[in-house]
């Protein structure tokens with residue numbers, strides 16, 4: 117049988133939503149490569165997706181529904197039919213709704229697939245059921261909140277302008293791992309004369325690729341930006357004309373806040389010497405068009421929203437927005453480009469239901485009352501690995517009276533605790549419509565191959581469950597393609613008829629924001645609101661992290677690896693081999709005072725738990741900060757516990773986000 121090449125889209129939670137070319141033979145994907153005609157991908161894929169076929173056809177794929185036969189968490193199951201699985205789930209839910217009410221059922225989902233239909237297809241089902249709603253805030257809502265506090269609804273600038281900047285700053289973004297096309301384009305700009313800076317908490321591959329790398333204390337960037345702003349104002353480098361026309365509250369900010377934020381005062385909090393703050397400030401202010409690519413890492417702290425708000429003051433004060441290439445790019449937000457309510461169906465909510473934070477799943481499972489959570493339905497997420505306070509989550513998942521269903525591609529740490537496991541399709545086996553957050557690009561794709569085994573897509577399972585519940589609502593009898601076409605059918609100012617036509621045909625297209633992101637400030641005052649009286653904190657100011665008060669001497673930075681995406685891709689043996697083991701990176705000085713040797717087993721601990729690591733002593737991390745990369749599956753780590761045993765359920769200052777990076781620990785040798 118001849119090979120055929122099918123266009124597809126990368127479904128993962130990555131800024132790029134790459135275009136894929138899938139080579140299909142005998143209904144199997146045999147090779148996956150980057151689409152050379154895709155405007156962002158331009159033929160380049162990351163190491164994770166270069167062998168996506170090994171994920172899709174992994175021997176570890178779940179291919180049948182499973183029923184638990186052993187103790188919770190033991191991973192012992194027997195295959196059952198789909199009919200039996202649906203019958204059991206619906207039967208149990210009917211009983212629970214009668215005894216405890218619909219809110220005792222909690223859905224849990226996040227970012228296994230970013231496609232607009234498959235990602236959101238549980239919403240209409242659980243709304244109709246009257247279940248509790250999940251507040252999906254694990255990733256970077258503090259970033260959105262901080263941006264909104266100063267920029268309102270102003271959309272993100274076109275990231276392609278980076279090519280016209282003379283000073284590119286990768287701030288809290290490990291682009292070499294998480295945004296490879298951004299790094300590729302930054303390097304191209306560098307060849308044309310732009311300087312490249314990176315600001316991170318340790319020397320990542322992105323830091324190595326930059327002209328200059330600045331290592332800050334975790335959560336210290338707000339202090340750094342305030343110190344820079346102090347110097348800019350003190351030295352007369354603020355753009356008074358731009359401020360007068362475009363900025364609200366500059367006088368209050370400089371008088372009440374900046375005057376106090378001398379580099380000497382900010383130096384400790386941000387971890388940079390005074391001289392570095394002075395130089396950064398002057399070079400930023402005198403660059404023609406400095407471009408800040410703001411990552412998400414620096415927002416997962418008690419002060420995350422404030423950090424974003426403070427950094428956004430920099431181009432507001434220097435007027436960098438006025439020039440091509442200048443400004444801050446925080447990531448795109450294209451929610452208004454498609455009528456998503458046609459999928460999510462909030463109108464199915466008949467009476468108000470409670471909202472449960474996904475960052476507090478441990479508390480929800482163990483402590484919630486009226487009603488308690490009696491059933492958890494997890495799909496395209498792996499909370500037992502990725503969510504904070506892993507010990508609390510596992511304690512909850514072990515509850516005998518909790519009925520847990522997990523719809524998954526693999527027997528993840530979460531699936532191991534399920535009563536019923538349902539096999540999920542991979543993105544090559546279902547249709548969807550994608551947009552992304554690193555650019556304004558969007559693309560639709562069809563299934564490239566048939567489902568592996570008896571796997572079903574998220575949408576198919578919710579259709580079956582609706583049928584199993586005996587509902588007559590016709591919405592649930594549609595196909596995923598019906599929903600995709602409804603999302604595209606309606607013209608919005610973001611898409612013209614020609615764009616819609618190309619979208620329908622599976623071509624990558626660009627969505628267009630409805631206002632000019634560099635001249636029209638969509639705030640209530642019409643100005644960039646450094647002063648925002650609607651906020652409890654009307655002005656940006658230095659805020660502490662949680663970890664500072666925890667009483668443990670080392671900051672722990674849970675960071676990403678290029679060879680996995682959150683807890684995804686651990687199924688690919690080659691990728692896992694690159695990562696070797698769950699490692700703790702530590703500065704030689706910190707190892708020496710603790711009498712620790714390279715490659716030895718260590719235990720990191722704090723008020724929440726303890727985790728075993730293999731120690732790597734390296735000056736890539738500064739004294740005072742230890743780093744671990746990746747979110748490992750427990751079957752591959754010695755102590756069965758991952759880094760999220762050490763992260764807390766506390767929330768950010770804005771957006772109720774996770775504070776996954778705001779962690780303090782002590783480390784000792786493993787006895």
Ligand SMILES: Nc1nc2c(c(=O)[nH]1)N[C@H]1C(S)=C(S)[C@@H](COP(=O)(O)OP(=O)(O)OC[C@H]3O[C@@H](n4cnc5c(=O)[nH]c(N)nc54)[C@H](O)[C@@H]3O)O[C@H]1N2
Pocket residue numbers: 129130131227255256287288289290291293294295315316317318320332333334335336337410411412413414415673675676677678679680681682777
């Ligand atoms: N390879 C790979 N790619 C990924 C992911 C992955 O796990 N692996 N995850 C995906 C997801 S879900 C997301 S949200 C994005 C996130 O992608 P990014 O925006 O890059 O965010 P992070 O990787 O969380 O953090 C970026 C960098 O910020 C640093 N950092 C942490 N705290 C601070 C701080 O206080 N200040 C400064 N200046 N830097 C800090 C971290 O060390 C890290 O190197 O990446 C996506 N892409």
Ligand SMILES: Nc1nc2c(c(=O)[nH]1)N[C@H]1C(S)=C(S)[C@@H](COP(=O)(O)OP(=O)(O)OC[C@H]3O[C@@H](n4cnc5c(=O)[nH]c(N)nc54)[C@H](O)[C@@H]3O)O[C@H]1N2
Pocket residue numbers: 129225226227228229234254255256495496497498499501502503523524525526528540541542543573574674675676681682683684746747759760763776
């Ligand atoms: N320590 C630490 N913890 C973190 C992070 C970190 O950097 N460090 N990152 C955080 C961030 S930014 C995020 S966004 C979260 C992400 O957390 P999650 O959204 O849980 O992401 P993944 O770990 O990738 O798990 C997604 C799961 O979905 C499954 N899946 C994929 N496609 C489908 C599908 O179509 N249907 C179904 N039913 N399942 C599917 C995959 O097999 C995978 O197991 O993790 C957070 N947790």
Ligand code: SF4
Pocket residue numbers: 126127128130131132133134161162163164165296
């Ligand atoms: S994970 Fe990101 S870089 Fe890798 S293929 Fe997917 S969209 Fe592209």
Ligand SMILES: [Mo]
Pocket residue numbers: 129254255256
């Ligand atoms: Mo994320």
